[in-house]
Amino acid sequence: MVILGAGPAGLVLGNLLLAAGIDCVILERSSRSHVQTRPRAGFLAPHTARILDRHGLADGLHRHGRRHGACEFRTPEGRFRLDYGALGEGVGHHVYPQQNLVTDLLRHYLDRGGRIRFDTEALAVHDADGTRPSVTTRGPDGRPTRWTARYVAGCDGRHGAARRSLPPDTVRHHHDHGVTWLGLLAEAPPSLDAVGYALHDRGFAGHMARTPDVTRYYLQWQRGTAADAWSEQRIWDELDLRMRAADHGPLHRGAFLERGLVDLACDVIEPLRHGSLFLAGDAASLLAPAAAKGANLAVLEAGILASALTDALTRGDTAGLDAYSDRCLTHIWKAQEFTGWMTRLLHAAPDGDEPAGSFFQAALRRSRIASLRTSRVHQEWFADNYVGV
Numbered sequence: 001m002v003i004l005g006a007g008p009a010g011l012v013l014g015n016l017l018l019a020a021g022i023d024c025v026i027l028e029r030s031s032r033s034h035v036q037t038r039p040r041a042g043f044l045a046p047h048t049a050r051i052l053d054r055h056g057l058a059d060g061l062h063r064h065g066r067r068h069g070a071c072e073f074r075t076p077e078g079r080f081r082l083d084y085g086a087l088g089e090g091v092g093h094h095v096y097p098q099q100n101l102v103t104d105l106l107r108h109y110l111d112r113g114g115r116i117r118f119d120t121e122a123l124a125v126h127d128a129d130g131t132r133p134s135v136t137t138r139g140p141d142g143r144p145t146r147w148t149a150r151y152v153a154g155c156d157g158r159h160g161a162a163r164r165s166l167p168p169d170t171v172r173h174h175h176d177h178g179v180t181w182l183g184l185l186a187e188a189p190p191s192l193d194a195v196g197y198a199l200h201d202r203g204f205a206g207h208m209a210r211t212p213d214v215t216r217y218y219l220q221w222q223r224g225t226a227a228d229a230w231s232e233q234r235i236w237d238e239l240d241l242r243m244r245a246a247d248h249g250p251l252h253r254g255a256f257l258e259r260g261l262v263d264l265a266c267d268v269i270e271p272l273r274h275g276s277l278f279l280a281g282d283a284a285s286l287l288a289p290a291a292a293k294g295a296n297l298a299v300l301e302a303g304i305l306a307s308a309l310t311d312a313l314t315r316g317d318t319a320g321l322d323a324y325s326d327r328c329l330t331h332i333w334k335a336q337e338f339t340g341w342m343t344r345l346l347h348a349a350p351d352g353d354e355p356a357g358s359f360f361q362a363a364l365r366r367s368r369i370a371s372l373r374t375s376r377v378h379q380e381w382f383a384d385n386y387v388g389v
């Protein structure tokens with residue numbers, strides 16, 4: 001079994017296959033230190049923790065992760081808190097930085113005797129329509145190598161070789177929400193004990209805890225403006241303004257460890273299988289980070305794929321592989337739908353000639369927020385979708 005990519009999808013898949021006695025190798029383009037320090041997701045859903053628990057992969061999560069179950073919406077009409085962790089399933093998120101999860105998964109994989117090649121870029125998947133697919137790679141010495149296996153799992157993200165190797169008739173459904181965020185990691189403790197979603201005439205601002213010393217912030221950003229166009233002081237002043245710090249309390253300031261632009265765009269590949277090649281995680285579907293679903297879907301799909309591959313390789317039962325694409329697409333579209341809903345809740349999206357959003361859109365948004373503030377049924381629905389995939 002060849003797995004492309006050592007992100008959450010590839011490493012969960014590798015661990016689960018090794019536990020089932022299936023030989024595999026992971027081919028990863030980047031260095032080990034790069035994958036272990038790349039900060040991205042932080043909010044892990046209950047089902048993610050369950051999958052990790054079931055397979056003995058959740059030690060770090062339980063030791064260092066923190067429970068989280070509240071959102072605070074700050075709007076022109078005032079603020080309100082939604083304790084989603086006490087609704088729906090009655091459990092919130094674990095906050096645990098993605099790079100720590102990747103570090104744990106890699107340690108378990110190596111402890112179980114797993115093989116991995118870092119600094120090895122997959123160039124293409126060949127003969128996926130047969131039973132002996134292969135992958136060509138370029139390793140650290142620049143020399144090409146070919147890896148042959150019964151199946152290949154493309155867990156190498158949206159720009160990986162798996163996507164590039166799909167036949168031309170594969171459909172890629174793409175949607176651009178028309179919004180860009182400046183994503184920031186601040187060396188500063190969280191300023192509120194909730195996810196902060198601030199709706200403001202000047203644009204959205206968000207606050208999400210990562211660790212006791214590091215907080216993620218987002219600022220809705222003019223598309224086309226460089227990430228480094230503003231000074232740290234100007235960014236903090238803008239965060240203060242949009243998060244209404246003067247009314248609701250100051251934000252703890254600190255140096256920005258990272259800043260990058262995120263276009264809120266999404267896509268779905270259909271189907272997720274081409275012969276012996278299976279896509280999982282961001283390679284299968286890209287989600288805007290508005291609802292923190294990407295890493296959680298990646299783990300879910302890796303779990304589904306691992307059990308289907310185990311059935312196929314140990315018992316010759318290929319029913320799970322045949323159902324893989326449809327089964328995952330159901331989860332993916334559900335997550336896309338909620339992410340789209342969140343995106344429309346948080347932003348005045350460009351509307352025709354009105355780039356800042358029309359009066360009509362703003363009124364719809366106010367109505368949505370009012371419903372979320374007052375309707376218990378709406379809050380239950382939100383909680384269910386916010387933590388679930």
Ligand code: RFL
Pocket residue numbers: 004005006007008009010027028029030035040041042043044098120121122123155156157158159160161183262280281282283289291292293294295296297298
């Ligand atoms: P990854 O993590 O991108 O890993 C893919 C791996 O493949 C390697 N690779 C290749 N290897 C070999 N050959 C090639 N040709 C290769 N091309 C690429 C890469 O080096 C990499 O190591 O994909 P995976 O495993 O599918 O996991 C997906 C998640 O990483 C992603 O969905 C999340 O980070 C999204 N996301 C969030 N998800 C959540 O569930 N909760 C969150 O709170 C959350 N916050 C976020 C996020 C994504 C963000 N960005 C960067 C858009 C916050 C941000 C800012």
